[in-house]
Amino acid sequence: MKYLDEFSNPDLAKKLVDQIHEVTTQPWAMMEVCGGQTHSIIRHGIDQLLPDEIEMIHGPGCPVCVTPLEMIDRALAVASEPGVIFCSFGDMLRVPGSSADLFRIKSAGGDVRVVYSPLDALNLARENPDRQVVFFGIGFETTAPANAMTVYQAQRLGIKNFSLLVSHVLVPPAMSAIMESPTCRVQGFLAAGHVCCVMGTHEYPPLADKYQVPIVVTGFEPLDILEGIRKTVIQLEEGRHEMENAYPRAVPADGNKPAQEMLNDVFEVTDRSWRGIGVIPQSGWKLSHKYREFDAEERFQVTGIHTAESALCRSGEVLQGLIKPHECAAFGKECTPRNPLGATMVSSEGACAAYYLYRRLELVGS
Amino acid sequence: MAEPLPAGPGNDLDFNAWVCPAPLRDSPAIVMGHGGGGALSGELVEHLFLPAYGDAAADAQLGDSAIVEVAGGRLAFSTDSYVVKPLFFPGGSIGDLAVNGTVNDIAMAGATPLVLSTAFIIEEGTQLAELGRVAEALGAAARKAGIKLVTGDTKVVDNGNGDGVFVNTAGIGVLADGVDIRPERASVGDVIIVSGDIGVHGVAVMSCREGLEFGTTVRSDSAPLHGLVADMIATGADIHVLRDPTRGGVAASLNEIAKAAKVGVAVVERDLPIPQTVRDACGLLGLDPLYVANEGKLLAFVSSDDADRVLAAMHAHEYGRDARVIGRCIDEHPGMVVARTGLGGTRVVDLPLGEQLPRIC
Known part of the structure; x- marks a missing residue:
């Protein structure tokens, strides 16, 4: 097991920061799309090292944040059902629905479990044939293949007591929606590297062209992010607007073909509600007809839960x-x-x- | 405030209404985070236990250990319950923790631990062989620590009403004259020392939890630290604070001390001794090693004049061989812990709320 220490090297980071300072001559506002990038920027203090002219706008790419309130309420309803083992990624447990969160459901006797891989939930279903096991399948294109794999395997293995509560969303439609907004200030994007690992980069040249913005596919470690910023600034300064891949060690142009095939098999594109924003057309996935029997919303009849969101925050x-x-x-x-x-x-x-x-x-x- | 946006073309997008949740109200029931050693645990003590105890709460903190004056002498008294799952993990077991955890709470007051009580709450159906292994481990840990187990209790609860084996230990130690080690004594200018690698115990336990088996060679650092503390005190240095950063990790301990002493704490991330394996595991799980539990490490706050001799004494002891300075107490931002990041930025190191949650991606 080896993580990514090399990509936090302070000396190399300083070189990149110096180069960014050298090439920047005027104010630029760019958006890092992914929440993982936002976390890394703030966690390492990267924004404090940038020229004053560079403004980082923090994008909508946090899967926890964009999952709509009514989907949280549906999850709470399913998790409260007697006999259900409700499995989720850890950081969904604290997200408040309209009256509780998953921690509170667990405290009240619900069987809510944190799993680290969606396939662990499928194993739980095999080990507990008399229980209904549900996995909360949220996230962007990044988490989708592993979630798709659960229902693919469930169907192949005939596991009937497993289902998926699907709330998948897609990045490119959200980027378009941001650019269509009349008050949009975004002049360039750091695209979400791990989304591109799966989907490849072909979706971005048309967006860069249509909205006249540089789109630089960027990773998540400090050096990755600085390199993404550097390439974006250079494009902006030179008046270019192209798709560039600053994360080639992880992102092939075609992405992950087997994963894409699985996604095409298991999911179909649908309109999705984004928390607080509203419905963005064709911006998410639901289970395809072939796998509809594994849809937890149908199985537990929670499709009727519609929760209005209050307008308290900005x-x-x-x-x-x-x-x-x-x-x-x-x-x-x-x-x-x-x-x-x-x-x-x-x-x-x-x-x-x-x-x-x-x-x-x-x-x-x- | 910005003007409300008109609806986007072709749809009804409304970014101005980008809100999600109703406020999370205070929970009417116990949630796991109340046992996490973070803000929720503290609030439970402050708002539920202390008001209920009233005048009976002699020490308004109900901290890890208390100093009691008896017949002209001073005793350190501590109790702790152990609920770890699994019962056995790489490098230790609930038996080791039950001895070393309470021994260390006493040692962090600067006292010499003498005796422990042990109380078992056992779930019906627990295999005797497994209970026997726990008892063996507990006995071995006590012998290694040189401490006597002098009283005990055994209770059994219905199948399903427990989680295998819970252990409570309480301990008594004696405090030498002149020793005054407590969080409130942290002072501006103090040097902060950690006795060795951090995050090891938490990663060792996580590595064998259900659903999270990952290949790692990390073994728990569970160890009794009273010998190390005795050697540090024997240098004659004025040690202001000692703390074993267990639940909530180094971050929780530093925050508690900063608040108790009303000083600012500044740590340098680059100086934190985090083994590569811990760094890797935390990176994969989206956890911060500063918040991961330790069971055989201590933090020491000493005046800078004393730092060298305390460090020398620590380096000579098996449990302090890798001791190093990780930060200082400063007069800025009292009550807050701030880290200088590896790249030269800064960040606040907050008190954890409850348990750390692995991030989704």
């Missing part, structure tokens, strides 16, 4: 870069990771939570 503006998290009056007061008012405060990858966890010092001082 994370919509945070999302677009119109305000920074701490410019919201509720930030750090009514709204904290403990009592999140908005999606962006819920997950550690949300922009507000990242600011709260790592940036309170200077914000208190300012």
Whole structure:
């Protein structure tokens, strides 16, 4: 097991930071699409090292944050059913629905389990044939193949007591929606590297062309992010707007073909609701007809749960870069990771939570 | 505030309404986070236990250990319950933890531990062979620590009402004259020392939990630290604070000390001794090693004049061989812990809320 220490090397980071300073001659606003990138930028203090002219706008790519409230409520309803083993990635457990979160369901006797791989949930179904096992399949194109694999295997192995609560969303439609917004300030994108590992890069040249923005496929370690920023700034300074791959060690142009085939088999594109934003057409996946029997929404009849979201916080503006998290009056007061008012405060990858966890010092001082 | 946006072309997108949740109300029932050693645990003590105990709560903190004056002498008294799953993990077991955890709580007051009680709560159906292995491990740990097990209790609960074996131990130690080691004594200018690699125990336990088996050679660091503490005190240095960073890890301990002493704590990430294996496991799981539990490490706050001789004494002891300075107490941002990142930025190291949750991706 080997992680990625080399890509945090301070000396190499300094070289990249120096180069970014050298090439920057005017203000530029760019969006890192993925919440993992936001987390890394704030966690390592990367934004503090950039020229004042460079503004990072924190994008909507946090799967926890964009899962709509009504889907959380559906999850809570399923997890409360007697006999159900409800499996989820860890950071979904604290996301509040309209009256509780999964921790509270667990505390009240629900069998809620954190799993690290969706296939662990399928194993639980095999080991507990008299129980219904449900996996909460959320996330972008990144998590989708592993989730797709569960129902593919369930069908192949004839495992009837497994189902998937699907809330998958897609990155390119969200990028289009952001660019279509009349107050959009985004001049360039750091595209989500791990989404591209799966899907490849072919979806981005048309977007770069249509919206006249550089789109640089970027990784998640400090050096990856600095390299993505550097390439984006160079394009902006030179007046270019192209798709560039700054994460070639992980992203082949074609992506992961077997994963794409599985996604095409298991899922079909559908309209999806994004938490607080509303429905973006053709921006998500649901189970295809062939696998519909594994749809937890149908099995537990929770499709009728529709929850209206209240308009208390300003994370919509945070999302677009119109305000920074701490410019919201509720930030750090009514709204904290403990009592999140908005999606962006819920997950550690949300922009507000990242600011709260790592940036309170200077914000208190300012 | 920005103007509300008109609806986007062809759909009804409304970014201004980008909200998710209703506020998370305070839970009416216990959630796992209340036992995580973070903010939720602290609030339970502050808002439920202390008001209920009233004048009976002699020490308003109900901390890891208490100092009691008896017949002119001072005793350190501590109790702790152990609920780890699985019962056996690489490098240790619940038996080791039950001895070393309580021994260390006493040692962190600067006291010499003498005796322990052991109480078992056993679930009906638990195999005697397994219970026997736990008892063997507990006995071996006590012999190694040189501490006597002087009283005990055994209870059995119905099948399904427990989780195999729970163990409680309480311990008593004696405090030498002149020793005054407690969080409130941390002072601006103090050097912060950690006795060795951090994050090891938590990763060892996680590596064998259900659904998370991953190949790692990390073994728990569970160890009794009273010998190391005695050697540190014997240098004659004025040790202000000692703390074993168990649940909530180094981050939780530093936050508690910063708040208790009203000082700022500044640590340098590059100086944190984090083994590659711990770094790798935490990277994969989306965890921060600063929040991962340790069971055989201590943090020491000493005045900078004393740092060298304390470090020398630690380096001469088997449990302090890799001791190093990781930060200082400063007069800025009192009550807060701030880390300088490897790249030269800064970040706040907050008190964990409850348990750390692995990130989705």
